[in-house]
Amino acid sequence: MASNCNLLSVLGVLVFSLFHNLVLVSGQNLPAVALFTFGDSNFDAGNRKFITRATIAQNFWPYGKSRDDPNGKYSDGKIIPDFIAKFMGSPHDLPPAFKPGVDVSRGASFAVGLASILGSPKDSLTLNQQVRRFNQMISNWKEDYIQKSLFMISIGMEDYYNFTKSNPNADASAQQAFVTSVTNRLKSDIKLLYSSGASKFVVHMLPPLGCLPIVRQEFETGNDCYEKLNDLARQHNAKIGPMLNEMAKAKTDFQFTVFDFYNVVLRRTQRNMNYRFSFTNISCCGIGTHNAYGCGLPNVHSKLCEYQRSYLYFDARHNTEKAQESFAHLLFGGDPNVVQPMTVRELIAYPVNEPMREFWKEPEEENLLLVDDIDFDANASM
Ligand SMILES: *[C@@H]1O[C@H](CO)[C@@H](O)[C@H](O)[C@H]1NC(C)=O
């Protein structure tokens, strides 16, 4: 018996160390490249205070509460790009590009809260202006390093929110025309990044905008989502995959993947307890019917929920750190019903200049209903 036990424990150690080595080796297979992000508040790593003199609520408690660090991010803690940077082996959170003297050797965020694709947003930058700022800083990185690095884009929320507020009675053809102008401009901005040397793109679809607490509150939809905005988001999203397919077919060194942020958020909204979110129709911090106003503003006595990790939304339009961490896991290694035609990990490992073999495909309806994730609460880093 005793020798059997010893044999078993020796085997156990062997199996453990084999497995351990495999993890390390595959970790080393991933080249140490940079991460660059562009877009709106979802990806703003604290840039906005370097763009405007306006008071920015995100620099004040309770933003950053879960990390004891209000640093201009639109969350109670870290945001998606911080987790992706960590998975990529970067030793620190993704820094804001506009902070003077910051270390940009493993990339930076060019995203700014309130950024849009069209228009000229006050106290923010359009995507096009962000790309131009990147070009002004381009001497920080070697050409082949830029080509191997990851460019993540999350934008469009402000365009459609603004459009719906300014044109509450827009008919179907006015909506289609607006979606076309937004996506055409997005395409030309991505082309501009490509002509600056970027070749690996991760593009987020829009989340269900009509389900954001700010939209439910402003349009007084109660426990329902505002379908008009969800519909605009779906029209926008339907153009993203085909547009990127076309670009990759035209330029053989253009590589991309698309994150289905829409269905990822919708699943958590509709079947919240599968993902351990007790509250998905109101935000954790703020005042109003859906706690969707004033989080972090000094003159507002906004409410703060007791336990951030049971909320999908931290403020009126941004997710909690818990939600963002699970989104990052999905981006990096999720199923094709969430991120396709490849995961972010595969995109990083994919040889540069190698044409893509698989392209984005219209997902099948039944795949969209699947549960996409385990509960990451158990192994969350605190
Ligand atoms: C919002 O819409 C108005 C009117 O259509 C426009 O003037 C403004 O530039 C837009 N703002 C953003 C952030 O797109």
Ligand SMILES: *[C@@H]1O[C@H](CO)[C@@H](O)[C@H](O)[C@H]1NC(C)=O
């Ligand atoms: C949010 O959802 C809960 C549970 O479904 C419901 O009781 C509550 O009334 C909803 N809150 C709002 C503001 O719609």
